[in-house]
Amino acid sequence: MAPPSTLPTGVPAEGPETTSSTPTATAGGVQQLLSADDVTRVVDRIAHQLIERAASSTSSGDGLSDLVLVGIPTRGAPLARRLAARIEAFTGTAVDVGTVDITLYRDDLRTRGVRALEDTRLPDAGIDGRLVVLVDDVLFSGRSVRAALDGLRDVGRPRAVQLAVLVDRGHRELPIKADFVGKNVPTSRTQQVRVRLAEVDGEDGVSVTDA
Amino acid sequence: MTLLIKGAQPYGEDAVDILVRDGVIAAIGEDLSVSTGRTIDATGLVALPGLVDLHTHLREPGREDTETVLTGSRAAALGGYTAVHAMANTDPVADTAGVVEQVWRLGGDAGLVDVVPVGAVTVGLGGTQLAELGAMADSAARVRVFSDDGKCVSDPALMRRALEYVKALDGVVAQHAEEPRLTVGAQMHEGDRSARLGLTGWPAVAEEAIIARDVLLAEHVGARLHVCHVSTAGSVELVRWAKSRGVEVTAEVTPHHLLLTDAQAEGYDATFKVNPPLRTAEDVAALRAGLADGTVDAVATDHAPHAGEDKECEWSAARPGMLGLEQALSVVVDTMVDTGLLTWREVADRMSVRPARIGRLAHQGRPIAVGEPANLVLLDPAARAVVDPAALASKSRNSPYAGRELPGRVVHTLLRGELSVLDGKVQK
Amino acid sequence: MRRHLLESADLDRADATLVLDTAAQIESALAGREVKKLPTLRGRTVVNLFFEDSTRTRISFELAAKRLSADVINFSAKGSSVSKGESLKDTALTLEAMGADGIVVRHGSSGAPHRLATWVAGSVVNAGDGTHEHPTQALLDAYTIRQRLGRLEGVRVVITGDVLHSRVARSNVWLLHTLGAEVTLVAPPTLLPVGVGSWPVTVSYDLDAVLPQADVVMMLRVQGERMNASFFPSAREYSRRYGLDATRMAKLADDAIVMHPGPMNRGMEIAADVADSPRSTIVEQVGNGVSVRMAVLYLLLGGPA
Numbered sequence A: 001m002a003p004p005s006t007l008p009t010g011v012p013a014e015g016p017e018t019t020s021s022t023p024t025a026t027a028g029g030v031q032q033l034l035s036a037d038d039v040t041r042v043v044d045r046i047a048h049q050l051i052e053r054a055a056s057s058t059s060s061g062d063g064l065s066d067l068v069l070v071g072i073p074t075r076g077a078p079l080a081r082r083l084a085a086r087i088e089a090f091t092g093t094a095v096d097v098g099t100v101d102i103t104l105y106r107d108d109l110r111t112r113g114v115r116a117l118e119d120t121r122l123p124d125a126g127i128d129g130r131l132v133v134l135v136d137d138v139l140f141s142g143r144s145v146r147a148a149l150d151g152l153r154d155v156g157r158p159r160a161v162q163l164a165v166l167v168d169r170g171h172r173e174l175p176i177k178a179d180f181v182g183k184n185v186p187t188s189r190t191q192q193v194r195v196r197l198a199e200v201d202g203e204d205g206v207s208v209t210d211a
Numbered sequence B: 001m002t003l004l005i006k007g008a009q010p011y012g013e014d015a016v017d018i019l020v021r022d023g024v025i026a027a028i029g030e031d032l033s034v035s036t037g038r039t040i041d042a043t044g045l046v047a048l049p050g051l052v053d054l055h056t057h058l059r060e061p062g063r064e065d066t067e068t069v070l071t072g073s074r075a076a077a078l079g080g081y082t083a084v085h086a087m088a089n090t091d092p093v094a095d096t097a098g099v100v101e102q103v104w105r106l107g108g109d110a111g112l113v114d115v116v117p118v119g120a121v122t123v124g125l126g127g128t129q130l131a132e133l134g135a136m137a138d139s140a141a142r143v144r145v146f147s148d149d150g151k152c153v154s155d156p157a158l159m160r161r162a163l164e165y166v167k168a169l170d171g172v173v174a175q176h177a178e179e180p181r182l183t184v185g186a187q188m189h190e191g192d193r194s195a196r197l198g199l200t201g202w203p204a205v206a207e208e209a210i211i212a213r214d215v216l217l218a219e220h221v222g223a224r225l226h227v228c229h230v231s232t233a234g235s236v237e238l239v240r241w242a243k244s245r246g247v248e249v250t251a252e253v254t255p256h257h258l259l260l261t262d263a264q265a266e267g268y269d270a271t272f273k274v275n276p277p278l279r280t281a282e283d284v285a286a287l288r289a290g291l292a293d294g295t296v297d298a299v300a301t302d303h304a305p306h307a308g309e310d311k312e313c314e315w316s317a318a319r320p321g322m323l324g325l326e327q328a329l330s331v332v333v334d335t336m337v338d339t340g341l342l343t344w345r346e347v348a349d350r351m352s353v354r355p356a357r358i359g360r361l362a363h364q365g366r367p368i369a370v371g372e373p374a375n376l377v378l379l380d381p382a383a384r385a386v387v388d389p390a391a392l393a394s395k396s397r398n399s400p401y402a403g404r405e406l407p408g409r410v411v412h413t414l415l416r417g418e419l420s421v422l423d424g425k426v427q428k
Numbered sequence C: 001m002r003r004h005l006l007e008s009a010d011l012d013r014a015d016a017t018l019v020l021d022t023a024a025q026i027e028s029a030l031a032g033r034e035v036k037k038l039p040t041l042r043g044r045t046v047v048n049l050f051f052e053d054s055t056r057t058r059i060s061f062e063l064a065a066k067r068l069s070a071d072v073i074n075f076s077a078k079g080s081s082v083s084k085g086e087s088l089k090d091t092a093l094t095l096e097a098m099g100a101d102g103i104v105v106r107h108g109s110s111g112a113p114h115r116l117a118t119w120v121a122g123s124v125v126n127a128g129d130g131t132h133e134h135p136t137q138a139l140l141d142a143y144t145i146r147q148r149l150g151r152l153e154g155v156r157v158v159i160t161g162d163v164l165h166s167r168v169a170r171s172n173v174w175l176l177h178t179l180g181a182e183v184t185l186v187a188p189p190t191l192l193p194v195g196v197g198s199w200p201v202t203v204s205y206d207l208d209a210v211l212p213q214a215d216v217v218m219m220l221r222v223q224g225e226r227m228n229a230s231f232f233p234s235a236r237e238y239s240r241r242y243g244l245d246a247t248r249m250a251k252l253a254d255d256a257i258v259m260h261p262g263p264m265n266r267g268m269e270i271a272a273d274v275a276d277s278p279r280s281t282i283v284e285q286v287g288n289g290v291s292v293r294m295a296v297l298y299l300l301l302g303g304p305a
Helices: A036-056 A076-091 A145-155 B069-078 B097-110 B133-138 B155-167 B192-195 B204-221 B233-244 B255-259 B281-293 B328-337 B343-358 C013-030 C053-069 C088-097 C112-119 C135-149 C167-178 C206-211 C224-229 C235-242 C284-303
Strands: A031-032 A065-071 A097-098 A129-140 A160-168 A182-183 A192-196 A205-211 B003-011 B016-021 B024-029 B039-040 B046-049 B051-056 B080-088 B112-118 B170-177 B225-227 B247-254 B376-386 B405-415 B418-422 C043-052 C071-076 C102-109 C121-129 C156-160 C182-185 C203-206 C216-219 C258-259
Touching: A031 A036, A031 A182, A036 A065, A036 A076, A036 A160, A036 A182, A036 A205, A065 A076, A065 B343, A076 A097, A076 A129, A097 C102, A097 C156, A129 A145, A129 A192, A145 A160, A160 A192, B003 B376, B046 B343, B051 B069, B051 B328, B051 B343, B069 B080, B069 B405, B069 B418, B080 B376, B080 B405, B097 B112, B097 B133, B112 C088, B133 B155, B155 B170, B155 B204, B170 B204, B204 B225, B204 B233, B204 B247, B233 B247, B233 B281, B247 B343, B255 B281, B255 B328, B281 B328, B328 B343, B328 B376, B328 B405, C013 C135, C013 C167, C013 C284, C043 C053, C043 C088, C053 C071, C053 C102, C053 C121, C053 C284, C088 C102, C088 C112, C102 C112, C102 C284, C121 C135, C121 C284, C135 C167, C135 C216, C135 C258, C135 C284, C156 C167, C156 C206, C182 C206, C203 C206, C258 C284
Parallel strands: A065 A097, A065 A129, A129 A160, A160 A182, B003 B039, B003 B046, B051 B080, B080 B112, B170 B225, B225 B247, C043 C071, C043 C102, C102 C121, C156 C182, C156 C216, C182 C203, C216 C258
Antiparallel strands: A031 A205, A192 A205, B003 B016, B016 B024, B046 B376, B376 B405, B405 B418
C-alpha cells in the first residue's frame, strides 16, 4: 500500500511529535485523538525513524537484517507487522517480526485476575545479538514493558532493546522511556486511552475517554 | 401423682382433656379438672401413644464417646419415644445375658424411655455360632428381638436354625438383609450415581436376595421374621408377596429412607453414608407406599451415632449410619402425614402399636384410652424448625437433616405418667 | 475458571477449551527456549499431596509448578504423619496453616479431593481419586488428540479396558463429550459399571467391530489381579478379546491414533509393537501433561487468592 499522497512521506523531524492536532470532541466525554489517516501517518513516521536508527547503529549495511520488531499483544502485534510492512515498502527489505505474550510475566495477575494467553512467536533466527524493538500501542505505567523485558530475557540476549509506542500517555511507575513515540498525549490518570486497529477492532483510531 | 392434659387431640381428632394418675390414663373427657397436681395446656397438640423404636444404636458399652444409654434415652424422649430397642452390636457384643442385663439396667437408671435390649443372633456377630438366645430371653432384660444388625446372618443354614430356635422364646429374628458377597467394598446404591461418582455399588439385589431367601425360610419353618430397614422397591414387593402367602414377616423402614435419596452422595459428604444406602426416588416412593398400605409395618430409626472423625473424612473411610431419634417423627409428618399418605391413627400404628407388638412389649403401643398406661407424646404438627445438629441431645452430630426445615415439634412426652419431656426440654 | 479442578464432569466447554488453548500457548512460548521457566507463580506454594504412589503424575505436576516458579512441597503419605493415623482433615488443616495456595491431591478414595476442598482456602487439583476421576489426564488426552487430529468435534474415540475401575475413563467420557467427541466404551460387561447406560457414550463388547470407524483408540490399564475376582477368566482370554495387537491395529484407519494413559501392561491390554508404533501417542502424552498441568495451575493459582 502506498502512503496517502496528501501526507508528507519524507524523513520526518527528529524526535516524537509533541504538539497534538486539535482533538475532535464528541459526545460522552470522548475525544478523538488520532483519525485513521493520522494512525497511518504516525506509523509511517515511526517506520522511517526505525530505518534511520537501524542504519546508524550498525557499521555495515542498512542494519535492517539486525532488526527484530517484537509486538506486545494484543495491539502491539499488528502494529509491529504494520511497521515491518512499511519498512519493507520504503526500503525493499523484509524485517523480522515476532510477538511476545507477557501475561505470564505480569505482576498484576493477582489483582486483575488471570486471562487467556496470546501468541508468543519469535523469528527462527532468534533474538540473540540483534536489535529488538518492542512495539506496543500505549505506554502508560511501564509495567507491560517491564514484563516484556523479563520475557525477552528468558528467550535470548539481544544486543539492545528499544521501545516503540503509538501513544505515550504519561504516568510512568517505572523508569522506562520510549525510543519512538507516535504521539504524546497528556492525560489524567483516570482517563482511558483507547487505541483501535483495523486488525483487531475493524477500524483505526485513537481516542481518550473521561472516566 | 396427677397430671391433667388440657385440650389435646388424640390421633389428631377432637380436643379432649386427659387425666393421668399413677402412670395410667384415669379419665378422658371435656372440661376435666383436678384440685391437686399439675395441669399442662395442650391446645393444638396431637396426642399419640408413646413411640416405640425397633432399631436404635446406643453405643454403650464400648463407644460411650459417641452415645450412652443416657444420652440416647434423652434423644429418644425428645423424639417422642417411650421405648427403644438397643441394638446388639456394642463392644462387647450383646450376645450374653450379662451384657443385655447391663444395658437394660442402664436404661432403667436413665429412666426416660424403656430401653429394650436386642440380643445378638450369633456369638460376637460372627455369623457362625448361635448365641445363648434362651439365656438372654430368660434374663431380666426379657429379650425377644434377636439381630446381628450391622451384619447379615448370611449363612442360610444358620438363619434357618435361628428362625426355628426363637419360636420357643416367642422371639423374632430381625435380619439385616445384605448378601455380603454382593457388597464387598460397597459404598452407595449401585446405579447411575455410583457409576459416575466412582463409588463401589451396593446393589438392591443384595438386599432383595436375602429377603427372598428369608421369607421362604420363615415360611418353611413356620417362624416369625422381621426385616430391618428395607430400602428398595423390590424389598417392599417381596414383603408384600410373602405376606400375601401368609408368611409371618414384618418389616421396618427408616426415616432417612423415606426422605433422602442417593443424590445426597454428590459432594461426598459422608454424613449421608449409611447401610443400607440411600436409594433412588423410585425406591423412596415405593417405601412410602408400602408404609402407607401396611406392607411395611413400622418406622424404625436405625439411629446410629458416630464420632466426628468417623464422618469428617473420605467417604470410603467413613462409618455408615446417621442419627434419627430426634427427627423421626418430623420426617414421618413431612413425608407421610403432610402428603396425605398416613392418618394420625396410622402414624400411631406404624410408630408405636406395631413396633410394640413385634417386640412383644405388652405395656407399650397401647391405645389412648382409660386404664391404659400413660405413655404419650404430644406434638405440634404445625411448628416448623431448621435442624441444628449442635442442638441435639445425642452425643454425636451426624444428622442427615442438618440445615433442613422439618415440620412437627415434640412438645411433651410421658413415660408411665411421668413427663420425660416438658415444653421440648428433657427432664433428666 | 473455578477455584478448584475436582472433576471433568463439571467443566463446561469454555473452561475446558481455555485450559487447552492456554496449554498450547504455553507450549509454543516455551518451545526451543533454554530457560523453560516462567515467573508467573513466584511466591505461591503448591503442595503435592500424594496418598497413593504415582511417580509419573507427581513428577509431571512438580515440573509444571516449578516451571511456573511456584514453591513445591512434596507430601507423600508414606512415612509421614498420615501413616501414623492422621486424618485427611487434619492433614488439610496443617497444609492450610502452612499457607498452601494450591493442593494437588492423589487419593485412593473417590471424592477425597471434594472433601479436601471444603476444608481449605486454597485451590484443590484432583490428581486422581479412587475410581472417580483424573481430570488432568483427560485434559492432556484431549490436548493430544487435538494436536494430532486438529479437532475434537466429531472425533470418534474408542476407550477400551477396565472402565469400571478407571478414573481415566470417567474423566475422558465427560470431557470428550463436553468437547464434542463421540465416545464408545468397549469392555467385557463385568468391567462396565451398572449405570453406564446413563453416560453419553455408546457401549460395545466387540473391539473388532468398532475399530474400523475409530479415530482414536484409548487403551486402559487392566490389572491382572482382577481375574481373581472373576471379572474375566484369565489374562490370556482378556488379551485375546480386548487387547490391542498389530493385527487389530491394522484395522484402524490410516490416521487413527493409539493412546494409553500409562503405565502400560505390555502384552496384556497393548502389544509392544503397538505401543511403539508411530500411531502411538504415549510419549507425547507425557510431555503434553506438563503443558496442560501448567495451564491448570496458572488458571487456578495465577489470579487473586
